[in-house]
Amino acid sequence: MKVSSTLTAQNQHVTIRSFTQEGISEEMLTQILEAARRSPTSSNMQAYSVIVVRNPDVKQELAVLAGNQKHVETCPVFLAFCADLHRLKTVCELHDAEMTNNLETFIISTIDASLVGMSVQTGAESMGLGAVMIGAMRNHPREVAALLGLPQHVYVSFGMCLGWPDRDKIPPQKPRLPADLVIHQEKYDMTIPKSKIEAHNTELAQHYANLGKNLDVAAWSGVIARNLSRPLRPDLQVTLEDMGFNISGVGERA
């Protein structure tokens, strides 16, 4: 079998939420960001921006907006991955064109930001850094935008804490669903055997128990059922539309 350092790094992935005090050099961060900028991008639009935050006061405010997630404050570098239509709108104007804006441009920009974010995480982990993505940036999108000076047509899709892992607090890898539940051959397989879900619940419950956490519901399906039986971030669509993303429109001018 071929040996790949990329696959090895990916296979070792674990989310890190505890960091040492050591900083990340400008040189290393630039190296990681430069590699991530090679990520594929829809129609070469490059509809994303990354904001590098090192300022402790800003990180502290972001931590509060993310529901008091301590790691946002304690990481040496916080990255905000933004879906960005602002630059594209400006570019259209250079050509006396008005940018249209609908669900597709929202998805394009969100995917572009996600791909760059994932590349940063993979690159950072390959250098020995640890990372945690922060979807909680979408808890208060307007406040986050104001703090980071975002113009209309830009929102923080998710953030990422980067830092050197605290060796004493590296968690074991979190179990994943069995491959045949998530990888389908040729056609979608609609069978979802209960036994496989239960086996995953058992494995995940053991993982949490090893970390001293005992849940009052089935570790995977019970948590999913509890979380998804109420709408997630019900105000998000209205907020993002207000911030310039015409998600429910058919393609009006931005």
Ligand SMILES: Cc1cc2nc3c(=O)[nH]c(=O)nc-3n(C[C@H](O)[C@H](O)[C@H](O)COP(=O)(O)O)c2cc1C
């Ligand atoms: C888009 C996205 C947003 C996430 N947001 C958060 C977050 O706000 N806080 C957090 O602690 N972890 C967050 N995570 C990390 C996940 O909880 C973690 O990846 C998942 O539990 C699997 O664990 P593992 O990455 O260690 O395998 C996020 C992950 C993704 C992909």
